[in-house]
Amino acid sequence: MEGLRSFPTIGKDELIRYFTLPPADEAFLRKFRRAQNVLGAAVQLSTLPWLGFVPVEVPAAPPTAAGRLARQLGLAVADLAGYGEREQTRTDHLKEIAGYLGWKPAKTIEHKELDEFLLARAMEHDSPSLLFRLGCEYLRSAKVIRPGVVSLLEKVATAREAAERETHARVAHLLYPEWAQGLDGLLVVDLAGGRAGAGVADERGRRGREAEVPAGTWRGRPGHVVPARRAGAATWPRSGAG
Structure with missing residues (x-):
């Protein structure tokens, strides 16, 4: 460091x-x-x-x-x-x-543009050291003074997490195209009492309550789960990051 x-x-x-x-x-x-x-x-x-x-x-x-x-x-x-x-x-x-x-310090707009740049690169590369180096090169080319090391490393970590979520979402749309219009509605809010979110209730109502969310789910964002299986469908691909 x-x-x-x-x-x-x-x-x-x-x-x-x-x-x-x-x-x-x-x-x-x-x-x-x-x-x-x-x-x-x-x-x-x-x-x-x-x-x-x-x-x-x-x-x-x-x-x-x-x-x-x-x-x-x-x-x-x-x-x-x-x-x-x-x-x-x-x-x-x-x-x-x-x-x-002609250089400038990193302010709100520069931080936002750096975040967008890192996210785009994180969709292509997962190496933290490479993303850090690419971020430094981007800032130099834009003549923006590099923020502190800790700040930049945190941005790299955030970009990697966002890229992982985006990748999971894209895979979901590829494997289950029928969910493309309502994937968010299929999220189940994992509350203490096990109460399903409104989106799931609506979906179940539309389908005539034909099926419940099965056991064995892939967890996405904290507090949410996404169905891992459907009748006749392949198992949801699992990420090593869990």
Whole structure:
């Protein structure tokens, strides 16, 4: 988990691509005045497009990356030590840098779009690590600052659960097309007294109360069950996730 919050090892190509300052970037960084702030802001400016976020410990940037920036700015690498001791300084600088680069924090609309993206990918892939990586790549391409690791992992888990429910529903419609128009009405509310939901009562009434929900059911959403068998029908496919 900690590795997802800190600086990874940097390769030569990434070093050249992300830690080379064009004149416009150098001019922007000079506004931070103090050597410590200029170099610290330079690390943040270079790291945001590289990782999609900036680790809290900015001075822990790869020495080769910090050294490359220091040489371009005519500063000493040692100037980076102590940068960000005041959290407010670091966050204020990141806000300015994000605005300069055209990045934005994840707000309500960005969270919703990320959820939709993850759900679509979860319908194709079930690997949590792959979904996490795809989510990070999506956010970078949209220039949205990556939210916290825990938050993103929770979104991945939610997307996987939603994809599983959607898959079960699609399988139900394929195996039992006659249920397509009223699948929700066949859900049985599993109350303490065993009382059936209104949808089931209506369905039974329409069928002249020909059959009761048989024993042996596949459980879907918490508090609900779906008939596992019908006369002359195959057994409902069971998921390993239960």
